[in-house]
Amino acid sequence: MTEPADEFSFLPAQAADAGLPGPLPHGERRRIDLPDGRVVSGLRWWFDSPGDRPVVTFLHGAGLNAHTWDTTVIALGLPALAIDLPGHGDSSWRADAAYVGRMLAPDVATAMTAWTDRPQVLVGQSLGGLTAAAVAAARPDLVERLVVIDITPGLDPNAGAAQIRRFFAGPTDWADRDELVEKAMAFGLGGGTREKAARGVYFNSRIRADGRVEWKHHFAHIAAAASDGGDRPATDADAGAGSDAVAAVLGEAGWEDLAAVRAPLQLIRGERGYVTDADAEVFRERVPAASVLTLAGGHNLQEDAPVALAAEVRRAAGKD
Numbered sequence: 570m571t572e573p574a575d576e577f578s579f580l581p582a583q584a585a586d587a588g589l590p591g592p593l594p595h596g597e598r599r600r601i602d603l604p605d606g607r608v609v610s611g612l613r614w615w616f617d618s619p620g621d622r623p624v625v626t627f628l629h630g631a632g633l634n635a636h637t638w639d640t641t642v643i644a645l646g647l648p649a650l651a652i653d654l655p656g657h658g659d660s661s662w663r664a665d666a667a668y669v670g671r672m673l674a675p676d677v678a679t680a681m682t683a684w685t686d687r688p689q690v691l692v693g694q695s696l697g698g699l700t701a702a703a704v705a706a707a708r709p710d711l712v713e714r715l716v717v718i719d720i721t722p723g724l725d726p727n728a729g730a731a732q733i734r735r736f737f738a739g740p741t742d743w744a745d746r747d748e749l750v751e752k753a754m755a756f757g758l759g760g761g762t763r764e765k766a767a768r769g770v771y772f773n774s775r776i777r778a779d780g781r782v783e784w785k786h787h788f789a790h791i792a793a794a795a796s797d798g799g800d801r802p803a804t805d806a807d808a809g810a811g812s813d814a815v816a817a818v819l820g821e822a823g824w825e826d827l828a829a830v831r832a833p834l835q836l837i838r839g840e841r842g843y844v845t846d847a848d849a850e851v852f853r854e855r856v857p858a859a860s861v862l863t864l865a866g867g868h869n870l871q872e873d874a875p876v877a878l879a880a881e882v883r884r885a886a887g888k889d
Contacts, residue, residue: 576636579768583640586765587876592616594642594649600659601683609680610659611635611652614642622686623650624886628677630695630720630869631668632788634658636772637694641871644879647886650689652680654697656787658772666791668696671822674703681711688713688832690886694871695720695843699823706829714885715834718878719842719868721852722823741793742781746770749782827856834859837881842868 573579577596584593594614601609612635615621624647627638635651635658642649653660655676656668663672677700681689691712693701698717705712736756743749749770750763758766774782784790827834836852838844840863844852849861862881866873883889 573771576772579771580639580643582764583768584643587640587644589640589643589876591643595619598659599680599684601680603661603676603679607655607661607663607676608659609652609655609661609676611650611680611684613648613650613684615648616646621648623648623684624687624690625649625882626681626685626689626691627651627871628654628691628693628697628701629657629871630697632657632773632786633694633869634772634785637769637869638871640875641879641882644876645882646879647883647888650681650684652677654700658785662787666787668787669822670696670699670701670703670826673700674707677701677704678708678711681708685711690714690716690882691832692716692718692882692885693720694718695868699826702823702826702830705832705834706826709831712830712832715830715832716882716885717827717834717836718870719837719839719844721836721844721848722821722827723851724843724848739793741790742777742783744781746774746782749774749784824855827859833885835881835885836861837870837878838863839866839868839870839873840864841866842870 576598580593584591594616596612596614599611599613603609613623625645627635627641627649629635629637629651635653638651642651655673656662688711691701691705691714693699695718698720699722701715702717705715736758746767750766753766753770754763773785775785776782834856836849836859838849838861852859853861864870864874864877870878880889
């Protein structure tokens with residue numbers, strides 16, 4: 570695939586794919602250094618003036634990065650912030666590989682404190698949703714409203730997410746990005762077209778000094794280690810190798826965080842996503858003050874239904 574001029578070069582194509590006439594937002598890469606030497610990175614978006622501060626903050630799911638929200642931000646039309654969770658995108662990996670909401674929340678709160686000037690509509694998808702709940706519980710001053718997308722703490726760790734674990738289990742480096750695009754399309758991932766898959770691979774990979782390409786996020790390397798370092802094809806057994814870690818992400822602490830949230834809370838699930846009707850009913854019982862909405866799309870609603878999702882986020886922000 571051809572290397573783009575910069576990480577924002579895809580915006581016109583993304584807008585065209587979604588049927589959005591514009592205007593396009595302006596974006597800039599931000600980073601903040603943490604006391605332990607790690608870095609948290611993110612994207613700040615604005616439409617009118619560089620001085621416009623974010624009113625919405627987005628947190629992505631496991632194995633993704635801040636650019637997963639690009640089309641949603643275009644449709645949103647509001648100044649926004651999208652943060653690379655630790656271990657993803659341009660943010661540093663954690664040495665302890667503790668990628669659970671309560672462990673990620675302090676880094677997210679540090680970035681939000683530095684890059685926002687008012688309580689946010691905090692939107693989190695999958696792992697980002699559980700992290701967002703942990704942020705809202707611990708730092709209510711940062712959150713005006715909470716929107717959780719297609720995740721609840723009680724999900725079966727061996728259900729829908731197993732395919733993603735199989736996808737990332739295997740080799741940790743590749744000859745070029747085209748190989749990764751082919752793999753994504755073989756798994757039915759990447760948005761349905763080669764062009765969209767290539768964009769996703771570009772945002773989620775990096776070229777090493779030796780010319781080989783590797784995934785940016787730590788999860789691929791963890792999954793590969795679980796499958797004997799990638800020496801053999803990934804199997805269903807490998808997909809379950811990380812089940813204990815996934816179960817920790819989806820455990821009782823998530824329910825405790827959701828119960829502690831005082832901001833208005835909404836769960837938005839995908840019609841073909843990971844949250845089943847039964848999961849949604851449990852969510853209603855355990856978080857009775859929250860509202861639940863279903864949109865047409867899969868687990869990654871920000872990519873499957875960015876315009877419809879943006880409309881709901883605008884409503885949460887009081888703009889419609």
